Amino acid sequence: MPTGRPSSPHQWTVLERINILWHKTQPKLAAPAASQNEPVINEEIQTKINAFRAQNPKFVEYLRQLPRERVENMAILRKIEQAEQKERFRQASSVKLEAWLKTSEIATQIAERVATLPAEKQAGARINMIRSAIERQALQQVQSGPKVAV
Structure with a gap:
């Protein structure tokens, strides 16, 4: 069955040999990137999540029974709390930095x-x-x- 290329390497043209060598030396690319809508899965974090689920089945069931809007609100509230904590830290450190500057x-x-x-x-x-x-x-x-x- 012809493949478009001579079967013996001795019959290959110089361009074919260069092409083959070029492809062999190119770094292997990872699997195609997931679309922007699909999250990237971190195996280490996924392992931690799975372990937590195994240790806390009642909590996991509680979360499954919550309405989606409630879960979304919990996630949003967590982000708000993180932003507030960051702002409190910034303000506290800025007071200390200003005190140092005075001296x-x-x-x-x-x-x-x-x-x-x-x-x-x-x-x-x-x-x-x-x-x-x-x-x-x-x-x-x-x-x-x-x-x-x-």
């Missing part, structure tokens, strides 16, 4: 840099600059090492 000589440098930014970016940039200054200061202290008298 530092870098305050004027940061104020000058922030003044050059658009108004909507100033608050976030200020906090990021303070964090970076603290990290630099801590790194300098670690790199210089403890002072040892000789």
Whole structure:
């Protein structure tokens, strides 16, 4: 049965040999990506979920009996709580960062840099600059090492 290519490698043309070598050296591609509507399955997480389901069958049955709207509301509420927690953390850390800035000589440098930014970016940039200054200061202290008298 003819395949369009001579059966013996000795009869192949140079272009056929190049084509074969090229295909052999190309990295193997993974399976086609799932469509955008299909979620990607993480095997490690799926294993954890399956173990939880096996250990908590009553809870799983409770969730199955809930109306879909109730389950959606629970998921949305979880996202809202995460966003609120993130905001509380940001506010608490920003208070601590501002307190550090009051005791530092870098305050004027940061104020000058922030003044050059658009108004909507100033608050976030200020906090990021303070964090970076603290990290630099801590790194300098670690790199210089403890002072040892000789």
